[in-house]
Amino acid sequence: MIGYLTFVFLITGLLMLAARRVSRNIALLAAQSLVLTMIAFYLGLWGDDKVNWHMIVVGGLTLAIKVIVLPGLLYWLAERVVKYREVPLSIGLGPSMLIGVLLVGLTYSYVIPVLLKEVQVGGQMFPVALSTIFLGCFFMISRRSAFNQLIGIVMMENGLFLCAIAINGGMPLILELGIFFDLLVGVLVMGVFTHRIRGTFDTLDTKVLNKLKG
Amino acid sequence: MLYLLLLIPLITAAACLLPLGLRSWERINILGALMTGITGLYCSLMPFRSGGGPRTESFLFIDEFSAVLVFIISVVGTMCCLYTVGYLRLDRENGEVAEDKTGRFFGLLHLFLATMYLAVLADNLGVMWVAIEGTTIVSALLVAFYGSRQALEAAWKYIIICTVGISFAMLGIILTFYAARGILGTEEIRLGWSFLYPVASRLDPSLMKLAFIFILVGYGTKAGLFPMHTWLPDAHSQAPSPVSALLSGVLLNCAIYAIIRFHLLTTVATESNFSGNLLVVFGLMSMIGVFPLILVQKDIKRLLAYSSVEHVGIIVLGFGLGGVLGYTGALLHLVNHALGKSVLFLSAGTLTQRYHSKLIPRMKGIGQLLPITSTAFMASLLAIGGAPPFGLFISELTVASRGFQSGGAVLGFVFLMIIAVVFAGLIYFGGKMYFSNLPSRLTGGERFSARHLLLLLPLGLLILQGVYMPGSVQYFVSRVVTFMTASGGVY
DSSP, X not given: OHHHHXXXXXXXXXXXXXXXXXXHHHHHHHHHHHHHHHHHHHIIIIISSSOOHHHHHHHHHHIIIIIIIHHHHHHHHXXXXXXXXXXXXXXXXXXXXXXXXXXXXXXXXXXXXXXXXTOOOOSSHHHHHHHHHHHHHHHHHHBOBHHHHHHHHHHHHHXXXXXXXXXXXXXXXXXXXXXXXXXXXXXXXXXXXXXXXXXXXXXXXXXXXXXXXX | OHHHHHHHHHHHHHHHHSOOOHHHHHHHHHHHHHHHHHHHHHHHHGGGSTTOSOEEETTEEEOHHHHHHHXXXXXXXXXXXXXXXXXXXXXXXXXXXXXXGHHHHHHHHHXXXXXXXXXXXXXXXXXXXXXXXXXXXXXXXXXXXXXXXXXXXXXXHHHHHHHHHHHXXXXXXXXXHHHHHHHHOOSSOOOOHHHXXXXXXXXXXXXXXXXXXXXXXXXXXXXXXXGGOTHHHHHHHHSOHHHHHHIXXXXXXXXXXXXHHHHHHHHHHHSSSXXXXXXXXXXXXXXXXXXXXXXXXXXXXXXXXHHHHHHHHHHHHHHHHOHHHHHXXXXXXXXXXXXXXXXXXXXXXXXXXXXXXXXXXXXXXXXXXXXXXXXXXXHHHHHHXXXXXXXXXXXXXXXXXXXXXXXXXXXXXXXXHHHHHHHHHHHHHHHHHHSSOOOTTOXXXXXXXXXXXXXXXXXXXXXXXXXXXXXXXXXXXXXXXXXXXXXXXXX
16 A cells, blocks of 8 residues: 555656646645655554554644645745746756656665665655655756746655655654744745745746856 | 743844834844843853753753854844844935834844754754754845845745755754664654764764765755855845844854764764764865855955855864864864954945945945944954954964874865965955045045944954963863863763
């Protein structure tokens, strides 16, 4: 079951690289977070012999913040600031899909077995989590849009979260709360910035952000 | 007491965000800054008092090393908050800032201070991470405060680069957690420093090496180490000058603090100088990488920002070289750079306000326009360059002698050469600004006021430290160094 869920998690990440419409990106991000919620709930309810309340709380928080609040906020923001229907790309869709697949392959064949060989965690969760972090990073580079960089950061955060679950079965609860709070405030502030960039430059294309050099 | 140190700036920030009017905002800011400063100084003495040792208050703790950082934040933070009052007055006269935005500026400033205090006081790797990410969010708002195109660009790059960078630090924390679980296997591990240090020697060495690499990349982005420094000159040059002073003098040090904490942990765990060597490499790279940019700079605030990267390199190099000399030099340099660079940014800020330009060729005859401010500016420029009566001379020399001692002649020679070249560059620019005639559109002269005292006080400390180090200061420094070397941070 966990295997299927992590597979879906990875596929949503790859599909995000293929999507050009901002609304589709947000929907895929919400879907990815939903899979994360399901993983947390599954581990909480059936992972150990007894019910693991920690995971259920984390799953509930993910559901509330990453599936409902953040995508809603992003939709609301996108309607106000995003004027292009198709995002300007710095790397074409085909090549960026290819690079995405290569990144996943690299994680499976090199990063996990060679660089991180000391981390002995079985299952697919850890490689998928790392791949998602890389994919999120690449997603930010492949799009020339401030709004998509914001989406990429949330995607990286999803990967980090799965990583924490895969390696440690989650972080201490106080810490998870802190990270959620940070993410929420961070996205709010970045949202404010996209709004102001849109107001000042009349576009979100990051190629206009090139005045400061040297 | 430690909680009070977080509460005062938070309350001040909340009060400043209320619509109270200009006079009360200024009063609240001054009162809050003074109270935070006094509490901070009191707290920074706590580990040195009789009994000594680290003081823990559930989530917060303070030991000799964090006391140094608390001291820096209190001194520089209070100074910048007080200086802001006059700075914003001038900005309002110039029509750069609307009156009703003043309160928000003060509020964000105190919020920024609170997050930095939390970052150095947190007895938990994760809470520290959350706090450092918090500093990014708050200070990005401050960087973008003027709302110009360049300011927005700088703030956006800053928040994106640092958020991505710090994600990698989280991976490092996750790995550290994994290593700690491997030996303890308990259900609920408090990821606290006071908890990890006693078991440090039993942590898995190869895991800790991996974790340290992630930590160095993550927090190194925030500290402005060379290949990851790209956000730093933009943010420093576009932010209002008191914010630049805080970014350069305090925020970078908070990130260095985080790296060094992990460095101590990794050194004990791996029983090798693996992390130290990495720090030496990154420190040298930061120095070599930016000194050409210092020499060709036209924007005064960018010049100072690149000089900050260079000094972060010196500090990190000193910590990496280790030993009593290395730690002493690096610690003194941490404090001295914070004091000197903040005076430099504040005085340069006032100058740029008067010239309405940040370009060095336009800022002619600063000595005739603002005699007192520009004297402070030139003095702190000499100090940052590492000229003798100031403390930075001593600390750079200490790091250099440790470099000759442990890194060999080549390392020491390269180190001294870079410092000499940067010094020449700074003096060249400073001379062009000072020894030239004032453009006829401006009339000069200023009267001595309280805000000049704010500039002269840290300079006085720097001179005092360079000429004669009081016994008590020596005692404090040796306590911190003993804490970091002899026990490797293990209680």
